[in-house]
Amino acid sequence: MVTSFFSLRSYAASLLCAFVLLFAAASCGNDKGKVEGANMLYGTSGKVWKTAKETDAAGDKVKQTDAQEQETLHMFSNNTYSMTGTAGAVQGKFAFDQSAKTLTLTPDAGGTSNTFTVETLTDKKLTLVGTSGAKLALEAE
Known part of the structure; x- marks a missing residue:
């Protein structure tokens, strides 16, 4: 017993x-659906994001070219950003609304601002969804 x-x-x-x-x-x-605070975008003063995966509006994976794999998005604590790639760099300002889960990027050189839905934002992952439904998954360097 x-x-x-x-x-x-x-x-x-x-x-x-x-x-x-x-x-x-x-x-x-x-982490899908987890959207943490704005400081996850830029860390203590700045953070570099690189593309991990891209899908089109239908959810199909988009093959990254060598040039696209070298592109980076630098986010800074003063709400500015810099995107760099083989074509050069674009600087601008960003606005993050945690409650609405949106990120708006506005280039300094004029042009149209782009607003994305933030599907995921953690210390290591950032997933942006465009108005078409295409997704861009980024990883912190």
Whole structure:
């Protein structure tokens, strides 16, 4: 009787540990929909973001060219940004609205501002959704 009690207790403890590990792994792996504060965009003073993945409006993966893979987005704590690539650099200002989950980029040289829906914003991930539904997933360097 004593042996079966300890066996049952050991079995229950094993199941509980497995459940906790499974839950922890599942919750760590999916940041979609998590939009943290503006400081995640720029860290303490500035942060560099690089493209990790791009999908079109239909959800199909867009192949990145070598030039596109070299493009970076620098976000600074004074609400300015700089996008650099093989074609040069574009500077401007950004506005982030955490409650509306939007990021607006306005270039200094004039032109049209672009507003994106922020699907994910954590210390390491930033996913922007355009008005067409196309997505750009960025990772912090």
